[in-house]
Amino acid sequence: MTQAAEPSQERLKQELDHLLQRLSRTRLRKGDPPDQALLRPARKPVYLLLRDHERAERLAQQLEFFGLSAQPLFDAGAFMASVAEQPPAAIVMDVDFDGPGGGVPLAARVQQGQEQAVPLLFFSHHETDTPTRLAAVRAGGQAFLTGTLEASSLLEKLEMITSTAPHDPLRVLIIDDSRTQALHTERVLANAGMITRSLTDPIRTMAELAEFQPDLIILDLYMPGCSGPELAKVIRHNDRYVSVPIIYLSAEDDLDKQLDAMSEGGDDFLTKPIRSRHLITTVRNRAARARHLKARMVRDSLTGLYNHTHILQLLEDCSFRARRERQPLSFAMLDIDHFKKINDHHGHPMGDRVIKSLALFLKQRLRKSDFIGRYGGEEFAIVMPNTALDAAHKVLDEIRRRFAEILYPAQPSDLQCTFSAGVVQMDEELDALTMASAADEALYRAKHAGRNCVVRVEP
Ligand SMILES: [Mg+2]
Structure with a gap:
């Protein structure tokens, strides 16, 4: 040049x-x-540094297919130069790049030169020992993959560590009959960047939980009408809140009473008066961990989309909210056409690939505020808040048209896939479950109308 x-x-x-x-x-x-x-900024590349150059090239191609810009680099010099020229969106580093164990110090060196830490993922073809993993952590590695590096699993991890969406602040619900105490706790946590809400009347707990969806609950021990441990049991009886951490905050300093309370569904006991820093750290750790676990519980492992149970819960939450705020809400169900044939003729890996690509396609083309779930095998469900039927239908039909254009390389000829969909808008009569079955019926009609189309349920 x-x-x-x-x-x-x-x-x-x-x-x-x-x-x-x-x-x-x-x-x-x-x-x-x-x-x-607002548009996404131009895409930064992901730098791929693998010992196996051929694999790196192939992987880069596959990642491009999924809409990610990836650049394989083959030696330390090219890597340093590329980073200096354009800081990447993320680095994928083979621990044995540049000689056995050489990848880790190389990544660490580059990371030190950056003003802001670059998301860094390590890879090892073989299972590794603790010292290697420890070195990876010390070098700033955020994830560690072993085995055969596949585009989809890599993509999933990359999405996780590069998600630029500012971290959702943690949400904490404080239940305490003393308004003064509740306000004080709220103030401490809000100052640490958390979203808080307090409840002085424990009887309203379930409604508040459904509405606020806290990551963690701080519970008083002694309240009129209902004790903290009783309330903890009530909360735990609802499947949805089994894993929300409950921390008691009370002046009770009798250890036996504290332990009794803990055995009733509590996760921790903090004694008043408490240092702000102690409170913040405890809440932050517990809540972040719970959130992480929940993310795994509610997601489908193949696609990273919400699973069946959770997408239905989201539909329920959204329909409550839509009703209260008098906003439209649409719900759609999608099903890949002739999916059995894809599996039969091209094998299950191809079937999985089509499912994953539709999942990514939906993620890229729908709004951040829409919720996408994998409903069953090759079935998807989409909750679209603040969206009326016309708009939902239009968007889905556009996605349908574009999806049909994707070619999957296959033998003897490339594969093209389509999907059918049914879409419905919430109205006075329809609750979440009837909405789901109405969308399902519309999907059935789409299949019978010859597939590759979107059928709407007219109000
Ligand atoms: Mg009290």
Whole structure:
């Protein structure tokens, strides 16, 4: 590349970015508020540093297919130069890149030169020992993959460690009959960046839980009408809140009473007066851990989408909210056409690949505020808040059209897949369950109408 060519290349790149941004605008819905119309910044690449160069190239191609820009690099010099030129979205580093064990110090060196830590993922073809993993952690590694590096599992991890969405603040519900005490706790936690709410009347607990969806509950021990341990049991009797941490905060300093309370569904006992820092750290650790576990519980392992149970719960939550706020809500069910044939003719790995690609396709093309679930084998469900039937139908039909254009390389000829969908809007008569069955019925009609179409349930 000559020196003179560089400026025009740069301009070309800018124009390309601009065009890409305009393209990405096409997926936005009419009537979207302006803040949702904000475009994603131009994509930074992911640098792939694997000992097996051929695999790195192949992996990069597959990642591109999923819409991620990946660049394989083959030696330390090229890596350093590339990072200096363009900091990546993430680094995937083979621990044995640049010689046995050489990947870790190399990544650490590059990381030190960065103003902001670059998301870093280590990979080892073989199962590794603790010292290697420890070195990876010390080098700033956020994840560690072993075995055969596959595009989909890599993508999943990358999505997890690079999710630029600002971390959702932790949500803490404080239940205490003393308003003064509750306000004090609220203030301490709010100052630490958490979203708090307090409840002085324990009888309203279940409604408040459904509405606020806290990551953690701080519970008083002695309240009129209902004791803390009694309330903890009530909370635990609901499957949805079995794993929400409950921390007692009380002046009770009798250890036996504390232990009794703990054995009734509590996770920890903090004694008043308590240092702010102690309270914040305990709450933050417990809540973050619970959130992490919950994310695993509610997600489907193949696609990373919400699982069947959780998407139905979300539909229920959203329909309550929609009713209260008098906003429209749509719900759709999708099913990949002739999926059995794909599995029979091309094998299950191809079937999985189609499922994963539809999952990614939906994630990319729907709004952040929409909820996507894997409903069953090749069935998907989508909850679309603040969306009326017309808009939902239009968006789904556009996705359907685009999805049908994807070619999956296969023998003897490339594979093309389609899906059918049914979509319904909530109204006075429909609760979450009837909505789900109405969408299912519409999906059935779409299948009978010849597939590859979206059928709407007219109100
Ligand atoms: Mg009290």
